[in-house]
Structure formats: structure tokens, C-alpha cells
Amino acid sequence: MESGPARTAPPASGPAPVDAVHALRRAREARLSGRRAAAPRAEIDASWSRVLRSGVDPERAPDGPLMEAEEIEHQRRATALGAVMPLLREGLAAFADGTRQIMVVSDAQGRVLWRQGDRSVMRRAEGILLEEGATWTEPVRGTNAIGTALVARTPVRVHSAEHFVNALQSWTCAAAPVRDPRDGRLIGIVDISGPESTFHPATLALVDSVAKLAESEIRNRHLATIERLRSVAAPILCRIGGRALAVDTHGRLAAVAGMPPVDRLPLPKSLAPGRVWFPSLGMCRVEPLPGGWLVQVLDGASTNASDGPPRRVVLDLGRAGQPVVHVAGPVGTWTQRLSPRHAEMLYALALRKEGCTASELARDIFGDGTRTVTVRAEISRMRRHLAEVLAHRPYRFREGVDVEVVHPDEPADLLPHSTAPVVVRARASAGSS
Template identity: 40%
Template sequence: MGGFNAVEPGTDLSGYARELIRMHGAVIAGGRSPLRPRPLVARSWSRVLAAGLVPDQPRTRSVLAVDDVERRRRESTLTAVVEDLTEAVASLADTAAQLMLVVADAEGVVLWRHGSAKVRHQADTLGFREGARWTENAVGTNAIGTALTEAAPVQLFSGEHFEQFQHPWHCTAAPIHDPRTGDLLGIVDISGPALTLHPAVTALVATSVRLAEAQLWRHHEHRLARLRTAAGPALATVTGPAVVVDDDGWVAHAVGVAAARRVAVPHAGAAITLPGLGVCVAEQFGDGWLLRPDARARVTQWELDLSGPPMLRALGGESGWRTALSARHAEILLLLHLSGRHGMTVLQLSEALYGDPDHAVAVRAEVSRLRRVLGSVLASRPYRIAESASLTVALGAAERLAESDFVRHTATPGLRARCATDAER
């Protein structure tokens, strides 16, 4: 977050504020000024002027009802970290009386304020209060709204604000993202009287964001741990593979299958396709879901894409699951596909892959690694594509498998021979 400071260390704040205010008046009026706005500020002023705002006539602040603010707080993921953010700001003990912490949601609505009663009262006169929408379109250039628009940390000092009524203020803001998904959750802002701007504020905001995102990740891990514990009794009665996930599809525990960190979001009554398990049923319990293979499920559809780097994808499901395959794993899967329901023994695979039957140990190891990815898609004794799965091969521009780049460049001795004699499937 470095490099977004509005004021250089050692600057005379009072004198610099006067220069910025003069610059603001000249530039907004279309005149010349020896001091030019920073690029970030210039971009924001252009947007605000295009939106029809006037610097000396602030727009009427629209403030949400208390019930609406409370609802947004309850629904906000940031509720879990507001207390930690407040404690972080209190670490600036010498200047805390001059600071106000503000947390807004992803729409720029102020949800929480903490800090000096005097500063909060001054903020009230600007409409900078809980329930107010503090976006650029609503209140002009400001750290919260500009950080939302620029998707980056922002610090503004005095005359860099568009509205003249905000010139007595400094404000520093940065976005907070969901560490699981990268989604924007809101903005953390520290504001106060312009002439009390402390050099540590930018570092404090940056630290607060890192703290909040780390705490959110810890809360996520704790929820998965609780879900894992709660699922114990249910898993004790389950035979066969199963996966436990939360309401967002994050995997808390897996039995009998190597599950990804996250799967498609389960829905009651809706089938979900998981790699290694095929079509599953979702059973809700507590704050999560138990996913198990559906014995009544139709055949799962898979595609081995050889038009470029080998890729396997699930078709017809909601998960959109896909995974890159090594050339060796793609060769094994292609050989089993060509062998049909009869499959191949360990010795036959060894002959096809290495040209002799002496590499049975290596074959078993490779198939074992492949089954960690595909699970029940592969059957054994002999190795084959399971009856519950259907595999097709995508070749790209090649009309026949033997003419594809993958087969032409393979070092597997038995694969070219099979492709030359077997019909394309």
C-alpha cells in the first residue's frame, strides 16, 4: 500500500493546506495554478464534475434508517473484525483523540464509526455518519468513495477533497477483500481534522486491512473446524466416500476421496458433480452439507481435451470442474478409453507405456496418483473407465486420434499402435 501518502514527512501542514485550497479554487474554476492536483485527485475531480456536483453546494446527504443500517451490519462479513479494527486504531494512543475510524460496506454506506466524540460531532455536520452513502457521486472526492472507484488505497488532505466543506479534513482509506474469494467487502477509513494528520496513519490503515483479512481467514478456518467436529456423528454412520462442506462450498472434511478446497455451492434437491465421486446428493445438517455419491445417479460425462495441454473436465454438472493432466496421466486415461469396458491389466499397461512388462510397480504408482484426482471414474482389476462414467476425447483440428499432435508426439510405444488400429471413440 506504500506510495499513496498525500503529504510528505516534515511538511508544514497548515501552509500546505492553504496551498491546496488555493489550487482547488483555481483548477475547479478552469484557471491556472502553480500547484497541480495529483493524478488520482485529478481523475476523481473529473468524474465528480461530470456527475454534476458543485464544490460550494454539497448535495443533500441521504441517510438510511437505523433498521436498514442494523440489517446491513448483520449481513456484513466485516462485523466479525470491527472490534479488532477499533483496537488497532487505539494503538495510536497519543493521537487517538483526534482520529475517527470509519468502516463502510462495498456500496460505500457507512456502517460503523469509532473515535473521539468531538471528531464524530464535527463529522455529523458533514453528514459523515452511520447510514450515509459516502461515494464520489454522493459527496464528491473523498477517501472512501475514491478508494471504491479506484479499487486502491487513497489518502486525501484538505483541498484535495472536492467539496469545500471537507477541506478541514484528512482521510485515508483502503479496500478490504474477502481472503477466500477476493470479493470486495468494504472500506476501512481513518479521518480527522486536517492539521492533526499523523505520519503513521497510512501504515495504520494498511496494517488494519491486513489484520482484518487475516482475522477473516482465521474465522473461516474456525468455522470449518467446528463443522468438521459437528459432522463426526454423521460420518460415523456413512459407508463409502463422502465430503463435508459449508454453505459456500468450502471443504471441511473428506473421506475416501481427495477433494478440492472448494466445490460448487450445494442446494437441497439439486445434484452436484464432484471429481472422484461423480454425481452426488447433498444432505444439509447444521451449518453445512454432507455430499455422497448418488447410487441412483445417471452416468457422469467427462471429456479428455487433447487439443492443447491435456485437460480433463466434467460435463453436464454445475461445478465446472476441470484439471490439467500430466502427459503420462493423459496417456493412461487415453489407453483405458481405447480399451473399452475390457480394460487393461497392470502388465498390459506396462507393455503399452514402457514397451515391456517389467514396470508394473511404476504403473501402479501412476494409476494410484491418477485415482487421487479421478476417484471412482477409474475402476480396477482390470484398470478401466468405470461403468458409471462416460469419456469422450476432444482433438481440436485433427480428424482422427492418430493424427493429433498429442499422439504424434507421445513417447508411449503402445499408444500409436492402438490409435492406428482402433476406431475413434
């Protein structure tokens, strides 16, 4: 939590009185001129020092590029915060809307990915570039709750004249970090911002509480994922024999056979299916599983048992609303449920046996060949679980993989809610034959 209030900080009863604001501004002006003045709160004093060293111009209006909409969507999908946004909206968005403030959520690089709240404040926030796609780190925006919380790694309130940049001094904001409970890594910032008149002393405690609830939800989701991975891996481990383990995408253990359990297996940053050397295990064969990896130590009889890629893929689109893919490999068969978008993409790849470019796949899925960023992001997500059957440059199923598509009895039931051109053409073709 934040440190105790100094004499220049806003009092607990409400917004800072005029004389306190003036004292803050005098202290800030003294710092800008190189003179040492009575320090404000410790975290603000430290932030001013950092911002001065980084060369931020306090007179400059907020500006800078915004991320493109597709890049924002990609970053939303890449962060664990996306899964807990319903909780954050329930815990903070209604409060923000009712108090003429807005909820802002950034990633660990200070890039705003979501915001919600009072519409008039949302419009006003655009004047200071507090909008989706903008970066709010200290070197870019000066002292502010999002950027300062990123550095301090603690909940932070920045009110009125505590902001370093003049254009922000009519605002008040409170932010708290959200950490990944699996490894303690910072994954983003949750913030409440609004006009300085909306200051309330309890806002910081509320934001911190909701951030902790989000961490708890991420932990619960992780445990559920581990349990699902264990249910898939356990029968496979029983069949293959030898030393093997199943780990999630962060290397955390889900199941083990033939060796003592480990809490975590350090994974290479660019782990791919095939033979991989692990310092603690030696040469291993790695295969993807839904939500993780199967790691088989290549010693003795187990070496031959795990050789070879998956041999067969069945894309089952026969049940409306429940697309799945079945992958049969040397050690058994496993099933992965598919999102509607991933089902569309795999269907398009099944039709294009020779492969296709990102632009061609974008036309098949969106009818727009320029949406390559979204295509590449979705392919990257699919390859986390299907890397051994999917290839790229061009995008295609790997050679030697037998691909079968199970269609529904009625052509109209082929991914019935899809508007992807490749699916629409297939329905029309089947219906006219």
C-alpha cells in the same frame, strides 16, 4: 500503499502549508473549468476525473438519506467485519479518540456501519453526514478516502483541498480496504477522519496495518469454522457411504469421502436443501450442516439413503444460557448452538404450529409488530443452517417434522435473560400452574 508525494501533497512533517493548499485549489478550479492544470498526486488526479464524469456538484452541501437503524443492524450482521470490530476498536478507536479523530468502518458499498472516536469530532462529522447509515462513495461524496479507496482498492489518504466537495476541505482522512482472505473479495473500508489540523503522515500506514490484522483474524476464524464443520461432518460421511463432501457456505472443502478432494465447490447463489445439479458432480442431495452443507452425490445405493427431510427437531432449553437444537435426519443427527435471539424465535415457532407472519413473530419477540426487518434478517440467518426444517409464508416448522421442546426444571430458568413477550408469558403460565 499510496504513491509517492507530488509537489502539491502535504509534506511528511505535518499539515500542508498554505501555498500547497492554494496550489491544490487552483488545480481543482482549473479542472472544474475544463482546463488542464498541474496534477496533484496520481490517485487524487484519477479520482477528480471520475468525479467530474459522474457530475458531482462541488458546491452542494453533503446530504442524502440515511439507512434506518434496523437496516444498519442487518448489514452489520451480514458482513464479516462485524466479527473483527473488537480488533478494529482496539487498534484504531483509542488512537482516533486520542488524536481528535474518529474511526469509520463502511461496507463494500461505502455505507457507514460503525464509527467511534472523539465526541466533539463525531458531532462535527454529522455536519458533513459522516455518520452511521450514510453512503460515502465517490459518485455521492466526491473524492474522499472511503470512496476513493473503494475504487482504487488500495490505501488512500485524502487531505484538505484534495477533497472535491468544498464542504469536506477542512477534513483529512486515511482509509484502507479490507478483503475477505478466503476469496480476495473486498468486504469494506477502515478509515480514520478528523479536522485537517489532525493530519499525521503515519496515519495511513497505521490504518493499513490494522486492516491487514483484520484480514488475518477473518482467516483464523474461517479456519476454526472449517475445523468445527469437519468434526460434525466426518462421522456422517463415514455412515452414509458413497461419494459425499462437506463444504462451508462459500463452497470450501471441510471433509470428503469416496472421491478426490476439491479446493472449492462452486455453489448456486440461492442454494437450498434438496436435489441440486452440480456441473462437476451431477445430481446431488444437499442438506444443511452447522456452518455449511452436506453434498451427497446421488449414484447407486446412496440415492435412497439420503432421501427425505429431517424427521425430528429437539429444541433443548433445559440448560440455562446454553440453548441448542438437535436435528435428526436420514444420515444422522447434528447439533447447532443457538444465540439467545434464535432460541426465542424457534421457541415461538414451536408454539405456533400453524405458522405466523413476520409481524406476529415481531410481537412475540419484541412486543412490537413493526420490527419485521429484524425478524426477516434473523430468520434468514437461521435458515442457513436450518432450511430443511424451517418454512416461510408463513414462518413455521415444515410439515412432517416432529418438534420437541425440552424445558428447564424450573419455569424461571426458561431463557432466563429473555424479555421476549412469548417467553415471559410462558414463564408466568408455567409458574402459576
